[in-house]
Amino acid sequence: MMTRLQGVITAPVDSQSHLKHYVEQKADATKSINTDNLSFQTLTEVTKTILLHAFWLSEQKQNLSLRDYKKLLCDRGWKGEEKKYLKIAAAFNKFSPQDFTQVEPRTIYQLAENSNKYQQVIDRLLDLSEITQEGVRSLIKKQQTPRKARPEKPSIWRRVKNGRRYCQIPPIHEPAELTGTTLQKMMDEEGLTAQHIVAEAIALRQAYKQGQLVLATKD
Known part of the structure; x- marks a missing residue:
């Protein structure tokens, strides 16, 4: 020893x-x-x-x-x-x-x-x-045995110089471009911004998830 x-x-x-x-x-x-x-x-x-x-x-x-x-x-x-x-x-x-x-x-x-x-x-x-x-x-x-890399958690948040943050939705790729064309039509017809329409859509979806809205079906 x-x-x-x-x-x-x-x-x-x-x-x-x-x-x-x-x-x-x-x-x-x-x-x-x-x-x-x-x-x-x-x-x-x-x-x-x-x-x-x-x-x-x-x-x-x-x-x-x-x-x-x-x-x-x-x-x-x-x-x-x-x-x-x-x-x-x-x-x-x-x-x-x-x-x-x-x-x-x-x-x-x-x-x-x-x-x-x-x-x-x-x-x-x-x-x-x-x-x-x-x-x-x-x-x-x-x-130094390599560890399994953890998958990166997706994030929509970005930060500006003054410390405040904002959300940025990633590009939406669709073969039929349905989301983009529908959003553009709403903007043209209603005179609203894309941000406003997206915010409304998310609020409605959240309300539906919480049971405050029900999906209406035709008889």
Whole structure:
């Protein structure tokens, strides 16, 4: 089982000495890398470094005053860039950077930037004995199973700039054009607008549906 990182941020750390020590560690480790595996190992070190930096930056934010934290960002040219790393720290605070040495960097950013969407994926990683790129991608793929699209509900409503709305009846297509010709005849003979006639027709139909009118039949 992988080692979970519980309570990563525990005490204030001097940022300069911490980074210097980390860089020295990385330099020593680089000397021992087998050139046959250089590309893969370098990539996994990048992922690990991203997580280490994210946890470290989150630690600084918690332990430094707001003024000192902002100064730290400005001094290192990170202002505006820190948010993505804070998201990583928040998304993976139950893990250790070592847990993700088999995961490429872009996947880490993808999960962290969309942590609400992929929270189930992140939670399921806790159940894995080993986190691999293939395993993470498999969980993401299952999460992205397309859902059946709901049919769009037809609407006659439109809205104007002042916020008021109006109804717009869609075009009526009929082979015999009975509705259109009848409406036009009523407009010509009675001098009424199409809107007025349609409103009357709907009112009459509503009254009939409510039992206020009955359909007369000839004997």
